[in-house]
Amino acid sequence: MLNIVLVEPEIPNNTGNIGRLCVGTESRLHLIHPFGFVINDKNLKRSGLDYWVHLDVTEYQNVAEWKAQIPDLSRVFLMSSHAKKSYLETDFQDGDWLVFGKESKGLSEAVLNEFPNHLTIPMSSLIRSFNIANSVAFVIGEAKRQIASRL
Numbered sequence: 001m002l003n004i005v006l007v008e009p010e011i012p013n014n015t016g017n018i019g020r021l022c023v024g025t026e027s028r029l030h031l032i033h034p035f036g037f038v039i040n041d042k043n044l045k046r047s048g049l050d051y052w053v054h055l056d057v058t059e060y061q062n063v064a065e066w067k068a069q070i071p072d073l074s075r076v077f078l079m080s081s082h083a084k085k086s087y088l089e090t091d092f093q094d095g096d097w098l099v100f101g102k103e104s105k106g107l108s109e110a111v112l113n114e115f116p117n118h119l120t121i122p123m124s125s126l127i128r129s130f131n132i133a134n135s136v137a138f139v140i141g142e143a144k145r146q147i148a149s150r151l
Contacts, residue, residue: 001056002027002092002143004136005099007063007107010036014103017133020051025140029057032066036102063111070097076115078107079139081129083118090119092143103132 004027009015015031022029031039039059060066070076076097077090099115101107106129112118121130121138130138 001094002140003030003095003097004028004140005030005032005066005097006132007032007099007111008034008036008102009132010103011132012037014131014133016052018136019055019057021133021137021140022056023051023054025144027056027140029055030060030066030097031057032060032063063114067114073115074117077117077119078112078115079121079135080107080112080118081120081123083120085119086122087119087139087142088122090117092146094147096143098136098139098143100132100136 002025004018004022006015006018006029009031015035015037019029021027067073075093075095076099077087077092078099079087079101099107099111101111119139121135123130129135
């Protein structure tokens with residue numbers, strides 16, 4: 001099972017869509033406060049539809065609380081548009097942690113400095129970034145493909 005981590009998510013529709021994606025891919029969702037919305041917000045539930053009740057989700061008050069329970073920090077992968085290595089060049093394993101930052105700014109330098117594995121999603125120079133829900137879908141899809149190919 002993959003672990004999807006959203007650090008300080010701001011937009012409830014994106015978090016709801018990612019929650020639905022996690023249910024569909026049997027991935028766990030980890031949400032790190034502060035949020036830009038209330039977790040019971042109607043938009044969050046609408047985006048997640050009726051799947052939210054099936055979601056394996058954990059909330060953390062801060063990055064330190066989340067980091068303290070990770071068994072192997074070498075399996076944490078932070079997504080950043082500034083990273084040099086593509087997620088397509090990475091060998092994913094079951095149980096990996098895929099970390100995404102807030103929609104407006106991405107991951108802070110402080111968070112990026114806590115982990116060595118930074119990955120990017122290749123994209124045209126005409127855009128600054130992909131929508132976070134799309135980014136999560138790209139990376140989960142590749143990770144699940146790799147994991148399934150080894151079974």
